[in-house]
Amino acid sequence: MTSDASFWLRLRRGLRSVLLSGLVALAAVAIAAANLVASPDDELLPDEQQRLKQSQTQFQGGTKSGSALNIVTVGQVSLNDRGFNGDVWFHEGFAYVGRWGFFDSSHPQFCPDDGGVAVIDATDPAHPIQVADLNNPGASAEDVVVYTARFGPLAGRDIAVVGLQYCAAFRTSPGAVGHRGLDLWDVTIPSAPVWLATFDTGCCTRGVHEFEIADRTDLGRTYVYASVPFAERPEPGSPSGLRDHLGRGEAWIVEVTDPRRPVLVSTFGIKKDLGLNPLAGQGCFVTSFGHGVDPSEDAKTLFVSYWDAGYIALDISTPARPRFLGKTTYAANEDGDAHSTSYDDARKLLFAADEDFCKTGPGIVPGWGYLRVFDASNRRAMTQIGVFKTQNSLGLADPGAGDYTIHNPLVVGTTVYISWYTDGVRVIDTSNPAAPREVAFFVPPAGKNPVKPSQRNVLTNTTQIWGVVVDPDTGLVYASDMNTGLWILRRTNQ
Numbered sequence: 001m002t003s004d005a006s007f008w009l010r011l012r013r014g015l016r017s018v019l020l021s022g023l024v025a026l027a028a029v030a031i032a033a034a035n036l037v038a039s040p041d042d043e044l045l046p047d048e049q050q051r052l053k054q055s056q057t058q059f060q061g062g063t064k065s066g067s068a069l070n071i072v073t074v075g076q077v078s079l080n081d082r083g084f085n086g087d088v089w090f091h092e093g094f095a096y097v098g099r100w101g102f103f104d105s106s107h108p109q110f111c112p113d114d115g116g117v118a119v120i121d122a123t124d125p126a127h128p129i130q131v132a133d134l135n136n137p138g139a140s141a142e143d144v145v146v147y148t149a150r151f152g153p154l155a156g157r158d159i160a161v162v163g164l165q166y167c168a169a170f171r172t173s174p175g176a177v178g179h180r181g182l183d184l185w186d187v188t189i190p191s192a193p194v195w196l197a198t199f200d201t202g203c204c205t206r207g208v209h210e211f212e213i214a215d216r217t218d219l220g221r222t223y224v225y226a227s228v229p230f231a232e233r234p235e236p237g238s239p240s241g242l243r244d245h246l247g248r249g250e251a252w253i254v255e256v257t258d259p260r261r262p263v264l265v266s267t268f269g270i271k272k273d274l275g276l277n278p279l280a281g282q283g284c285f286v287t288s289f290g291h292g293v294d295p296s297e298d299a300k301t302l303f304v305s306y307w308d309a310g311y312i313a314l315d316i317s318t319p320a321r322p323r324f325l326g327k328t329t330y331a332a333n334e335d336g337d338a339h340s341t342s343y344d345d346a347r348k349l350l351f352a353a354d355e356d357f358c359k360t361g362p363g364i365v366p367g368w369g370y371l372r373v374f375d376a377s378n379r380r381a382m383t384q385i386g387v388f389k390t391q392n393s394l395g396l397a398d399p400g401a402g403d404y405t406i407h408n409p410l411v412v413g414t415t416v417y418i419s420w421y422t423d424g425v426r427v428i429d430t431s432n433p434a435a436p437r438e439v440a441f442f443v444p445p446a447g448k449n450p451v452k453p454s455q456r457n458v459l460t461n462t463t464q465i466w467g468v469v470v471d472p473d474t475g476l477v478y479a480s481d482m483n484t485g486l487w488i489l490r491r492t493n494q
Contacts, residue, residue, distance in 0.1 A: 043103070043170070043206075044102060045102075045209070045229060045291075046285040046355070046357065066442075066443050066444050066463075067441075067442075068441065068442045069440050069441050070440035071477070071489050071490070071491055072489065072490055072492055073442075073487065073489060074126055074488045074489060075127060075128050075487075075488040076128075076485065076486065076487050076488065077128040077130065077485050078485040079097065079115075079130060080130075081448065082099070082112070082114065082485075083448075083483050084099055084112050084482065085098070085099065085100075085118075085466060085480050085481060085482045085485060086100040086141070086144075086466055086467070086482075087142055087143050087408075087466055087467035088467040088468065088479065088480035089144050089145055089146050089469060090122070090478050092148075093121070093122060094119060094120060094121055094122060094123075094131075094146075094187075094190045095120040095122045095486055095488075096118070096134075096146055097485070097486050098141055098143055098144050099112060099116050099118070099140070099142065100140045100141070100142035100482075101140040101167040102140060102165075103167045103168065103169060110167070111138065113137045113168075116134050116136055116162070117133065117135075117144045117160070117162055118130050118133060119131055119134065119187065119191070121190070122478070122488060125476055125488045126488075128488060131190060131191040132187075132190060132193050134187075134193055136179055136183050136198075138166065138167065138168035138169075138175065139164040139165060139167060139168075139179040139180070140164070140166075140167045141163065142165075142466075143163035143208070143209070143210055143211060145160070145212065146158060146160045146187060147213055149222065150217075151215065151220050151221060152221075152222070152257040152258045152259070153258055154258070154260070157186055157188045158186070159184060159185070159259050160184070160186075160187045161182055161183070161184055161185075161211070161224060161256065161259075163181075163207070163208040163209065163211050163226065164181050164182060164183055164198075164208060165206040165208065165209060166180045166206050166207055167206070171205065172204045176203070176206075177200060180202075180205065180206055180208070181207050181208055182199040182224065182262060183197075184196040184197045184198075184256065184260070186259075196260045197259065197260050197261065199254060199264075201252075202244070202246065204238070204243055204245060205228050205229070205230060205243055207228065208228060208252075209228070209229050209291065210340065211225060211226035212225050212294060212295055213256070214295045214297075214299035216298075216299050216319070217298075219319075221255060221257045221319075223255055223265070223299065223319060224252075224253070225251070225253055225295050225302055226251075226252045227250060227251060227252070227290040227291055227292060227293050227304070228248075228249075228250050228267075229250060229289045230243050230250070230278075230289055231244035231249060231250045231269065232249060232272065232289075233278060233289075242271075247272065249267035249268045249269020249270075249271075249272055249273065249290070250267070250268075250269050250290030250306075251268040251293055251304045251314070252266075252267050253266045253302075255319075266319060266321065266322055268290075268304070268314060270288060270306060270309055274324060276309060278309075281308030281309075281336055282332070282336050283335030283336045283337065283356070283361055284335060284357070284361040285307075286308065288308045289307050290304055290305075290306055290307075291307055291339055292338075292340030293305075294340070294341045294342065294343055296343055296345055297345040300316060300317040301313060301316065302314040302322065303343055303350060305338040305340050305352070305353075306327070306338055307336060307337055308336035308338070310327045310328040310330060310336075310338050311338050311374070312326075312327040313325040313326050313327065313379040313380075313382065325379040325380055326378075326380035328374065328382050328384070333363060333365050334364060334365060335354070335356045336354070336356075337354045337355050337369055339353045339354060339406075340353050340355075340407075341353070342416065343376070347433070348375070348377040349373060349375065349376060349411075349430075350374040350376040350382065351371060351372075351374075351416050352372045352373075352374060353369065353370075353372075353406040354370060354372065354406065355369050356369030356370075357405055359395045359404075366395045367393055367394050368392070368395060368406075369405035369406045370387060370388060370405075370406055371387060371388040371389070371416070372384055372386075372387055373385050373388075373430065373433045373434070373436065375433075385434050386430075386433050386436055388428055388436035388438070390420060390426060390438075392422070392423055393405065393420075401462055402422030402462045402463065403422050404420075405420075406420050407421055407465070407466060407467070410468055410469065410470065411430075412470050414429065414430050414431045415429060415439075416428040416430050417469075417477065419465045419466055421463070422462055422463045422464060422465075423465075424442050424443030424444060424463055424465050425441060425442045425443075425468050425479050425489070426441050427439050427441060440491055442477075442487070442489055443463055444463055444479075444481055444484055444487055446483070447483035447485075448483060463481065464481055464482035465481050465482075466480045467479065475490070475491065476489065476490055477491065
């Protein structure tokens, strides 16, 4: 199996996400008032606000039984029904499933402390088994990347990098130190991981939300490309006047050539570098922040999903000096919500996901978020050439409880695999990028909502696929569900 970070990067682009999906429907009116003392809205990302809203709402119906087209199940592991599962990664026979959480004073269980990234032996895909845990108690650890180091003192070793966001208390708490940023582990022996270092992003953001890793072969170096949401939000009392006390941006480049000593190289932000207002936006969640990051295969271009500010292209040929190239712009009647991308280097196409949880909003086109296809051959003038929407995401009917918005796309050849929350895994043929066509899908049966105790007459289960990745050697598809764990799938129409 090829194991350098650049190859894996081609398979995995955009698979991250801020976050959360199907938690919750905890509400009984009796506890709704207590729930209202939760974290301030500007502390939570839009999808976290959605989960919190769901926890205070009663639902009926919703998708509970599974369905599939041209996909069969090979194996599944529930991870002890722990819930709060995040993104998924696959490397050398092992799957890695993240764990997410956020701070809510009324529900401390929203920040799980009983495990982080699950390490799963999938060498027998019909019988996967968890063998280790990469844990940082007090941190949401939803994003993980594993690669074989090509450069530096640990060349040849397998390295896991985990994104950390503090969730045990409010982000300004002194206890946040060491629980925000990146954790780096040696997983050469996956069942016996060795912690190497923590890269702390500093006061007072929550830390790293999504990230990717790529090698710069021409420089003999390896970099993490990470998002640090809300770093440029105004904050009274801060030395910089911003949430990040050093006034840094929201797209970060961190060198990890020596994973024992990660070093910040540069940051980019729409306020400090473009003079734009990060509080400006449109639709239901009016804001602009760095959410997803996606480097090209040669790691000389970086695509940043900047929520309502659109998709931004940066020249990072000199990592210490990112340079703005161009951006997309939403129409006035669109909700915005640029979440993540997956870049097709061969065809110079950018597959982009708008994570729109707002089915109906004032003055915007109805429906949930969907896939956009951009011609990115000219980074200064990226042009939309195609779209794909599931039937449920059109918003023409009420399918019941659930989140029918896209989450993360992953391009593999001319096929795009998509995690679509309650619409499961969707497989799209983009041979004609102007007319994407669905060729397979898998929606697992709903599992129990991890928030306890469950409330009678409240929907406590729904399908919530967070991430998807493909093993290039076997073609097996690995998907993470926030409630039911890891699913190992095989396509039947290849």
